[in-house]
Amino acid sequence: MKAIGLIHYVLALALAPLLLGTINRVKALFAGRHGPPLFQVYFDLGKLLRKGAVYSRTTTWVFRSGPVVALAATALALGMIPMAGQAAPLAFTGDVFVAVYLLGLARFFTVLAALDTGSAFEGMGASREVQFSALAEPALLVGLVALGRLTHSLSLSPAYAGVGPELWSAGGVSLALLAVAFFVVLLAENARIPFDDPNTHLELTMIHEVMVLDHGGPDFALITYGASLKLWLFASLLAGLIIPVRQGPEWLDTAAALGGVFVVGCAVGMVESCMARLRLLRVPQILFAALVFSALAFLLQMR
């Protein structure tokens, strides 16, 4: 384990809420508003942490453990995501699967906590979340395995270290397919607009927000922070693909990688400003298209 990997990890933990702020700012700019400050998410987190929590008498320990487990699993998965071509703090063969299924564990506990409230509304959201992630997860996993096949490694750190201009000229089509698939999965997994609207709390079509309606105070702070970590995770997976800067000293690479993550954030903001929410029936089709892109990239490597 090298120190630079740890520094990247700490940077990711510290800057993740800023990415959410960037997206909100880009959306505001597109709408012609001034928008909230860039650090609004930090203020929100601080405010939530100072509040007390209210728990319904019908809930059990599952409800309280949901946000904690989700945040812990996401933070652990983030520890396996390399940045700027340097090895992540946690890197071993097969960490592709561990990372993806840690995200699965986080989702599982969020869903359980939603079901534990006994609210029909939250149960509906949980059902949708599980339905869509059943399509988004294979798209991500097949895509990462295809990337591993391209770079001959089933560990994220060497795989991303192998992405570079040479790989883009050798297997550029596969990498482009993967980038599209990852972007779609990013939007779906983080409840961004074509799939879900992160701003609404009272709409029958929402998916993710509905599951966390009953959490308040510190629990909601954990959930918000976990969501921003997850967004950062996917954004850095995508940025590592499309902006592989491997030149110069380490600080320059790190700066380029951070810039790449924020460029992805701006792209998300632009997509959210330009698109309307999809009809719920169309969502599985788009996710399946992402799975097709990943599978195509994988099949092209089978030869």
Add this chain to the structure above:
Amino acid sequence: MSWIDTVMILLVLTDLAMLGSSRLGVYVRLAALQGVLVGVLPLLVGPGRIGLETAFVVFTTIAVKSVLFPWLMSRIMRGFEARREKEPYVGYTASLFLGVVALGVALWVSRHLPTEETGVHPYMMPAALFSIFAGLVLIVSRRKAVTQVLGYLVMENGIYVAGIVLVPDSPLFVELGVLLDLVVGVFLMGIMIFHIHREFDHIDTDQLATLSDWKPAPAPAVSEEARP
């Protein structure tokens, strides 16, 4: 990754997009794009020097497949209310799934074909086989006659690519003959679609079965009995 591979993967992607989309306008535009993709292939495959014959074939192919046919199709569709495929026999997601499976099969099959040893372009044969399959699926699983004609075109594109792989320098007359057949075929189908639409106000081919003399026998009998 050479230009040919890129073109072939674009061909596969347009096939998949056609399998997964429901708008008739999108089908026509994708078919036009495919015409350009397969049209430029002889330029990419052939030796460095481009003869007059090749240029002629390329020009005619693109002119027919991506200008004439789309124009014809959109002209036919102008009078229809139907803008999208409704209730296909096989759903869009299922078609896409079939497509992915078929792509795997095509890659596997073409690896075992004898062209593989000589082939310098590894994706041409799989893309050709896959296009043929995608065209077949479009013909079999969709209801609108327009989509079925476009499926026929997709299939023909696949056959064209396979022809380039198998017979690298086929004579000019063969190419032009095939193209002429295609033009005649599509014109006939266009006229037929027009007539179907004028007679019955729709282009759902599955309802054409009601034209024929044989009908499910019990239906009229029951209605007779029901009448007092």
